[in-house]
Amino acid sequence: MTNFNFLKSDPQFATFADTAIQAELVLPISPAFTATGSRTALEFAVKWLYSVDNALERPYDDKLVTLINTEDFKDLLPIGLMPKIEYIRWATMQLTAQRRLLLTERGCRWRICTAL
Numbered sequence: 001m002t003n004f005n006f007l008k009s010d011p012q013f014a015t016f017a018d019t020a021i022q023a024e025l026v027l028p029i030s031p032a033f034t035a036t037g038s039r040t041a042l043e044f045a046v047k048w049l050y051s052v053d054n055a056l057e058r059p060y061d062d063k064l065v066t067l068i069n070t071e072d073f074k075d076l077l078p079i080g081l082m083p084k085i086e087y088i089r090w091a092t093m094q095l096t097a098q099r100r101l102l103l104t105e106r107g108c109r110w111r112i113c114t115a116l
Contacts, residue, residue, distance in 0.1 A: 016044035032095055039092040
């Protein structure tokens with residue numbers, strides 16, 4: 001049982017329910033996998049929200065940072081949720097930066113590292 005099992009009971013959440021559940025289940029095994037899974041679930045959920053809410057106008061770019069920083073999107077969120085969304089985004093950026101640094105320290109070419 002996870003915090004996200006309720007998503008499976010409603011078909012409209014099918015696009016991100018399994019991703020959210022899996023992200024939580026791997027927490028004891030790998031916090032890094034949990035972070036990346038959480039970001040994936042967040043991206044699916046945000047894009048789902050844009051697809052079902054006609055009041056939300058899609059911005060010029062469909063990157064997560066752009067989608068979550070429109071005023072219309074922020075206005076939909078309950079108080080206190082935006083810092084949590086930003087934390088997920090920040091944590092995955094930190095993981096990516098650490099991975100690039102490790103690969104660079106191991107003698108990896110910069111061109112390969114930036115492709116990760």
